[in-house]
Amino acid sequence: MNADGTDGADGAGSHVEVGEYARALHAEAQRANERRVLVLAGGPAATRERAHDAVDALSVGVSETTVVGPEDFLAGEHVGVRRAGELLGSTREVVVLDCHAECRPNALGRVVGVVDGGGLLVVLAPDVDAWPDVRDGFDEGMAVPPFSLDEVTGHFRRRLVALARAHRGVSVVDVDDPTEQGDSDGGRLVSDGRTNPPPAKPTPEPSAPADPRYPAAAYEACRTADQAEAVGALEALLDDDSAVVVSADRGRGKSSAAGLAAGALAARGDDVVVTASERRGSREVFERARELLDALDAAGEHAGEYDLRAADPGVSTDADAGGRVRFASLADVVDDPTDGDVLVVDEAATIPVRRLEATLDADRVAYATTVHGYEGTGRGFDVRFRGRLDDGAHAVVESKLVTPIRYAAGDPVEVWAFRALLLDARPPVDSLVADATPASVAYRELDADALLADEHLLREVFGSLVLAHYRTEPDDLARLLDAPNLSVRALIHDGHVACVALLAREGDLSADRRASMYEGGRVKGNMLPDVLTSQLRDERAAETVGYRVVRIATHHAVRRGGLASHLLAEIRAEVGDDVDWLGSGFGATPELVDFWRENGYGSVHLSTTRNDASGEYSAIVLDPTSDAGRALHDRHAEWFAERVPGVLSDALADCDPDVVRATLRACDADVDVDLSAAAWRTVVGASYGPGLFDVAPGPFRDLAVKHLVDPDDSAGALDAREERLLVERVLQARPWPAVADSLDYVSPGACMRALGDAVQPLVDAYGDADARRERERFAD
Structure with a gap:
């Protein structure tokens, strides 16, 4: 037996002692300041026993090893697979990821990032x-009704295994079953990673600028x-009207740099606000800010007291006490981006562009953004926001x-993880x-076999x-390749993807399933039938079957060239005869709602709560393709138009008026105006005469909905400002002073007169006839 754990045979097929082999692999990782992966393959009991042998052979020790999986079999730190994100921002020398109960790609991406240089992932x-x-x-999570678990494929894991076998830095050992083999602590080396x-090369030492404006301790x-x-x-950030963008792949220290800057700014008395899509994601910013402030405090170099508020953003301190670093939710920052002296946006790639735009109102702002990573992609930040x-x-x-912080440049495990999880995937x-x-484009259905056969296409x-x-995650890659309800359609130009859509087949659910949904049960993977059934109380909705457009993406170089509309038309031509409807659900913006309307998709719902991440209300749109689909669409469009006045004056009172205008214009419903003679007298009196809107707003709401749903019926008589007035005052019941201020009327009285003119x-x-008679009284 050799010292490296092999029996003398070199490479695949040789027998290894797992403990000795793990020690040799770990030693190599430490010498190069790189990471290594050891895959132990076999039954759950056997692999866990060999993992114990592997860790026991290392200097780290069993008790200091983190197990990510369903159970703690090492008596060390234990984290559930779905809680692997809690390890973000920390490092470990040895992590064991148990994939027997579930192979969750997100967890793999997260634990790879946790392992430090010189460390081992088992x-x-x-x-x-x-x-x-x-x-x-x-x-099981991909076996969405009516599909069965047998219809879920294993393409993602087949690709993962192939890359593990072939890649540098990743070793695979087939563990011997001790009940069948004489050697209970060995295994067969499938691939030697x-x-x-050579030993790791020293990296250039950090140094301060020639004339640093931050304390020397920040650079040290x-x-x-x-x-x-x-x-x-x-x-x-010391200067007014400044913005700084710090970008990097994961593990390069961008959040740490932002934290050191935040600490330096707080030390001089600034109020630094930190925000992120998730509070835990900003942990590194606060830790580094605290370290710097503690160092400055010890040296007596900071200006007064400082206050670090990561855990409780609701606590405030007297500004006269000195600077501080505090967390604020994205929602709070969007509401008031000027609260504080400096704004730091951590992991900006995970934040929708619409919310990032609000941060431009901050005087001094920094963005730390990941270029490639499961948290999000810097491409969206670069393409959509940087301009x-x-x-x-600013x-x-x-x-x-560029330089990794925790491991050497060129670390093979980083290359493997990027490739296996497509963390660096990008459009052509x-x-x-x-x-x-x-x-010029060709329309294609791209199934998993086609994608696996062409890595560039994938x-x-x-x-x-x-x-x-x-925010797209590695889990989405597995769903793309394995989920039976998902499929891909694309427009290909000279062999490259110019436009792509991800479709989810939904509906066609059994009577028992529909009854369960109606009575409060949840169903996976059927977003549109679920909302129409559980929220909008239509038990028949899930009888129909359709395709939901989960995402549609046009290459940014040819956006607005009609490709997305062309792709939707091709999809409809292909599948329209086989399903009852096409649909989508998305964070509603005026531009997006107009896009779907122009392509034949009518709005049937606007959610009553904002999406936590995007901050937008979600719209649901349908394009019926059969009689059953038309009946589904029509009854929900009618119901939407009927109920929307009550929702807008309540849960949607803060919805963007332009979103309301666009969503109602996309509603293909027949709205009747059937007012009583008394109601018409009130409306005419407030528009042509001396009457008041406030005494009976109800009839005005009927007229507002009628116009906004079908403005052509009134010859498009109102401009955008007048329509916003209808939305804000008539439908959302905002107070006169607030509406006057929002729409730039000189006074509430002028706003009241403008509403009369608009009506x-x-x-x-x-x-x-009643309205016309009443109007004639004021003709002169």
């Missing part, structure tokens, strides 16, 4: 040849030259970090699709979908 898995055909807890690297706390340069760039930032009032400074470069037009499809959404053409268009 992955426990079923036999690698059989693993793609094993169905686990994650697969050792690379025999940096771990790489890259990070020190980023902190130097963040000195721009608005650069065109704004002087923009940019810093990019602009020049490859810049000439794409509806006439990367372009997934990269395009990543760019279409502010006049509605009286003319919809009024009956």
Whole structure:
């Protein structure tokens, strides 16, 4: 037996002692300051026993090892698979990821990022040849009704296994079953991931700028030259009207740089507000700010007291006491982006562009954004937001970090994780699709086999979908490849993806399932039938079957060139005869609602709560393709138009008036105006005469909905400002002073008169004989 744990045979097929092999793998990782992965394949009991042997052979020790999985079999730190995100921002030398109960790609991405340079990730898995055909807890989540678990495929794990077998830095050992083999602590080496690297090279030492404006301690706390340069760039936050963008792949220290800058700013008395899509995601910012402030406090270098408020953002302190660093939710920042002296937006790539736009109102603002990673993609930040930032009032400074903090550059495990989880997937470069037009593209259905057979195509499809959404995760890659309800359609230009749509087949549920939904039960993977049934009380909704457009993405080089509309038309032509409807649900903006309306999708619902991440109300739209689909659409469009006045004056009272206008205009419903003679006297009196709107708002709401749903009936008589007036005062019941201020009327009285003027053409268009008689009294 050799010292490296092998029996003398070199490479795959040789027998290894797991403990000795793990020790050799760990030693190699430490010598190169890189990470290594050891996959132990076999039955749950056998792999856990061999994992114990592997960890016991290391200097780290069993009690200091973190197990991520369903049970703690090492008596050390234990974290459930779905709670792996709690480890973010921390590092471990050895982590064991138990994939027997469920192979969750998100968890794999997270634990890889937790392992420090010189560390080892031990992955426990079923036999690698059989693993793609094993169905686990994650697969059960993809077996959405009416599909069965047998219809879930194993394409993601087949690809994962192939990459593990072939990649540097990843070793796979088939663990011997001790009941069948004489050697209870050994296994067969399937692939040897050792690379025999040279010792790690020293990296350049960090240093402060020539004339630093931050305390020297801020630069002394940096771990790489890259990070020190980023902190130097963040000195721009000392100036008014400044914005700093710090971008990097994961593990480069961008959040740490932001934290050091926040601490330096607080030390001089600034009120620094930190926000992120999740509070726990900003932990590194606060830890580094605290470390710097403690160091400055010890040296007596900071200005007065400071207050670090990460756990309780609701607590405030007297500004005269000195600077502070505190967390504020995205919702609070959007409501008041000028609260505080400096705003730090951590993991900006995970935040929708619409919410990022609000941060432009801050005087001094920094954005720390991931270029590639499961938290989100910097491509969306770069493509959709950077132009608005650069065109704004801020002087923009940019810093990019390249050098990893926790492990050596070129770490093979980072390369493997990026490839296996497609963390660096992106659309094709602009020049490859810049000439794409509806006439030049080919429409294709791309099944999992086609995607697996063409790695470049898979990367372009997934990269395009990543760019279409502010937060796409590795779990989505597995769903794309394995979920039976999902499918992909694309427009291909010269072999490259110009536009892509992800579709989910929904509905066609059994009577028992529909009854359960109606009575409060939840159903996976059927978003539109679920909302129509459980919230809107239509038990028949899930009888029908349709395709929901989960995401649609056009390459940014050819946006507004008609490709997305062309793709939707092709999808309808292909599947329209086989289903009852096409639909979608999305965070409603005026532009998006108009896009769907122009493509034949009518609105039937606007959610009554905002999405926590996007801050937007969600719209549901349907395009019926059969008689049953038309009946479903029509009854929900009618119901939407009927109930919307009550919702807008209550749960949707703060909805953007332009979102309301667009959503009602997209509602294909027949709205009747059937007012009593008394109601018409009130309406005419308030528009043509001396009457008052406030004595009976109800009839005005009927007229407002009628006009907004079908403005052509009133000859498009109102401009955008007048329609916003109808929304804000008539439908949302906002107070006169607030409406006057919002719409720039000189006074509430002027706003009242404007509403009367706006109602006049509605009286003319919809009024009956009673209305006309009343109007004639004021003709002179």
